[in-house]
Amino acid sequence: MCGIVGYVGTRPAVDVLVRGLKRLEYRGYDSTGVAFETPRGILIEKSEGKLERVESLMGANPNADRSNSVCGIGHTRWATHGKPTTTNAHPHRAGSVVLVHNGIIENYREIKSELLKLGYKPESETDSELFGYLVLEEMKAGQSFVNSVRRAFKKIDGACSFVVMDEKHPGVIVGARNGSPLVLAKDPQGGAILASDAQPILEYTKDVYFLENGEVAIISPQGVEIQSLETGARITPAFVTLNWSVDQIDKGGYPHYMLKEIYEQPSALVDTFNSSLDRSRSEPFVLAPHKGVDLLMNAKELTLIACGTSYYSSMIGKYWLENYGEIPVNVDFASEYRYRSSVLREQSVLVGVSQSGETADTLAVLRELKKKNVPTLGLTNVRGSTISREAGGTFFTYAGPEIGVAATKSFTTQLATFLMWAGALREKHKKGSGQKLFEEMIQLPHLLKSYLEGDNGVQKKIRSIATQVQNKKGFFFIGRGPSFPIALEGALKLKEIAYIHAEGYAAGELKHGPIAMIDESMVVVVLAPKDHWREKTISNLEEVKARGATIIGVGDANDSHLKDLSHHFVALPAIENEDLSVFPLAAVVQLLSYELAVLKGTDVDQPRNLAKSVTVE
Numbered sequence: 376m377c378g379i380v381g382y383v384g385t386r387p388a389v390d391v392l393v394r395g396l397k398r399l400e401y402r403g404y405d406s407t408g409v410a411f412e413t414p415r416g417i418l419i420e421k422s423e424g425k426l427e428r429v430e431s432l433m434g435a436n437p438n439a440d441r442s443n444s445v446c447g448i449g450h451t452r453w454a455t456h457g458k459p460t461t462t463n464a465h466p467h468r469a470g471s472v473v474l475v476h477n478g479i480i481e482n483y484r485e486i487k488s489e490l491l492k493l494g495y496k497p498e499s500e501t502d503s504e505l506f507g508y509l510v511l512e513e514m515k516a517g518q519s520f521v522n523s524v525r526r527a528f529k530k531i532d533g534a535c536s537f538v539v540m541d542e543k544h545p546g547v548i549v550g551a552r553n554g555s556p557l558v559l560a561k562d563p564q565g566g567a568i569l570a571s572d573a574q575p576i577l578e579y580t581k582d583v584y585f586l587e588n589g590e591v592a593i594i595s596p597q598g599v600e601i602q603s604l605e606t607g608a609r610i611t612p613a614f615v616t617l618n619w620s621v622d623q624i625d626k627g628g629y630p631h632y633m634l635k636e637i638y639e640q641p642s643a644l645v646d647t648f649n650s651s652l653d654r655s656r657s658e659p660f661v662l663a664p665h666k667g668v669d670l671l672m673n674a675k676e677l678t679l680i681a682c683g684t685s686y687y688s689s690m691i692g693k694y695w696l697e698n699y700g701e702i703p704v705n706v707d708f709a710s711e712y713r714y715r716s717s718v719l720r721e722q723s724v725l726v727g728v729s730q731s732g733e734t735a736d737t738l739a740v741l742r743e744l745k746k747k748n749v750p751t752l753g754l755t756n757v758r759g760s761t762i763s764r765e766a767g768g769t770f771f772t773y774a775g776p777e778i779g780v781a782a783t784k785s786f787t788t789q790l791a792t793f794l795m796w797a798g799a800l801r802e803k804h805k806k807g808s809g810q811k812l813f814e815e816m817i818q819l820p821h822l823l824k825s826y827l828e829g830d831n832g833v834q835k836k837i838r839s840i841a842t843q844v845q846n847k848k849g850f851f852f853i854g855r856g857p858s859f860p861i862a863l864e865g866a867l868k869l870k871e872i873a874y875i876h877a878e879g880y881a882a883g884e885l886k887h888g889p890i891a892m893i894d895e896s897m898v899v900v901v902l903a904p905k906d907h908w909r910e911k912t913i914s915n916l917e918e919v920k921a922r923g924a925t926i927i928g929v930g931d932a933n934d935s936h937l938k939d940l941s942h943h944f945v946a947l948p949a950i951e952n953e954d955l956s957v958f959p960l961a962a963v964v965q966l967l968s969y970e971l972a973v974l975k976g977t978d979v980d981q982p983r984n985l986a987k988s989v990t991v992e
């Protein structure tokens with residue numbers, strides 16, 4: 376999870392590090408720190424808490440060495456080993472070596488006991504600090520700085536990356552990757568920058584190199600060098616040019632990234648449709664050709680593996696892929712699938728669905744199945760991410776950078792992709808049969824835009840409802856069919872950003888237990904678009920209504936029955952194909968949790984205990 380930046384060049388290094396860490400805080404924000412070279416050696420400034428703590432420490436203590444430094448490393452932490460304290464914050468020092476780390480050292484107990492025997496006394500409770508002593512030992516044995524990092528890294532088990540400086544080698548930063556991502560770029564003004572993802576780099580250049588596992592990067596004012604971790608042999612890096620822009624990673628006038636990202640959904644859908652389809656063809660659902668398309672189109676079964684919100688989008692994907700694409704689909708949590716024996720049919724294709732493309736459990740399943748020669752696909756929002764590079768073929772969503780920890784536009788663009796897959800498979804069975812669905816699909820961005828931004832933008836209505844229910848004890852979200860995963864997603868969002876207890880239920884399941892919880896202190900959000908399941912959902916609602924809960928009905932504007940049963944009502948836009956109601960429904964549950972979180976005063980973009988990219992198991 377943690378975020379790493381390293382910079383050496385001509386710019387004020389601490390400035391580059393702080394700006395970079397601001398872009399990486401979504402990866403973890405328990406504690407933060409920077410280390411930079413000065414004429415008197417490497418100085419470390421760090422603190423528990425967010426980056427602003429370190430910034431205010433620096434503000435209170437101006438230091439010319441800090442402003443003049445042109446080489447340094449920085450870190451924002453999501454605690455795994457050891458509490459989020461200042462001592463456990465990175466960078467860590469081991470003698471002359473200073474380092475930051477992302478990931479986990481699995482064999483840290485063994486390493487620690489060896490180091491204790493050698494007389495080292497680690498200060499922190501982290502596994503990270505130990506790596507510094509391993510590097511130091513190698514240097515003591517006469518190895519060069521770079522070789523010491525390589526040799527030390529080979530002693531480590533577990534997915535991680537390190538970025539290391541040494542006081543005896545000023546102007547050199549060494550990064551090593553095995554598992555956790557590292558991206559590198561040459562600064563057009565001289566020198567180079569290394570980071571956990573491309574966002575800190577974009578304001579300097581869009582030409583980046585994603586390190587492969589088992590690679591070491593050496594950056595200095597002279598530029599960059601890549602070596603094999605195993606042999607030290609030089610590797611020529613293949614740089615790629617990214618199409619993300621710096622504007623996309625600013626708040627653009629919105630109070631929170633999450634809100635901006637909710638409102639970006641219509642344009643994210645347009646970009647995803649335009650980039651995923653071959654727009655030179657007049658037939659519907661012709662997927663833009665790449666390796667993944669053949670794998671998808673020849674599959675006899677799909678197994679979608681994901682976590683959290685990506686799991687819920689996969690559940691909806693299953694409805695569409697089975698309904699329109701007529702292909703059997705399994706959906707499972709990566710963390711569950713990973714540890715059970717599963718049986719896949721012939722020509723089954725495993726799909727790792729992950730907006731970040733880095734989620735440890737999803738990646739582990741993909742790797743495991745690849746080993747068993749099962750064809751694999753990735754569906755991710757991040758180019759260069761590990762899943763995108765390791766899957767047999769990768770589809771991208773084009774949501775642009777998503778900074779808010781809560782997934783919003785990455786969710787709806789995953790839905791859009793599943794819909795296109797379903798349409799393409801439908802067309803494969805019978806040419807022309809997808810035309811109607813295609814026409815309905817391409818209206819979605821406009822429909823969603825008017826829903827969010829029209830004269831009666833839905834946010835205002837939801838804010839007023841949120842104000843009236845903010846003090847309720849708990850929430851149930853219920854729905855059937857494709858609205859059921861939206862109910863799960865609504866409950867997840869509410870817990871995640873507003874810290875309010877919420878549950879998502881298939882409406883028909885309430886009476887099998889959870890209805891015992893329903894009384895005047897509870898809110899039930901009923902997702903009942905005018906679809907095939909509406910009537911059944913409404914009868915479940917009657918059962919709840921009798922128990923005194925406050926009902927928020929979400930359904931067709933003319934659904935007077937639902938309106939009568941509800942204390943509060945959110946109208947959905949008129950939509951021809953009710954299967955596609957999940958798009959406006961998603962916006963409703965996202966905005967409801969957003970408004971409740973704002974009323975509670977939580978940190979919407981960086982909720983407690985979370986990180987955007989979950990690279991540990």
Ligand code: F6R
Binds near residue numbers: 734737868871988989
């Ligand atoms: C919730 C959320 C998480 C992620 C989950 C999987 O808003 O963002 O539940 O969906 O951690 O992440 P990815 O999609 O990156 O694999």
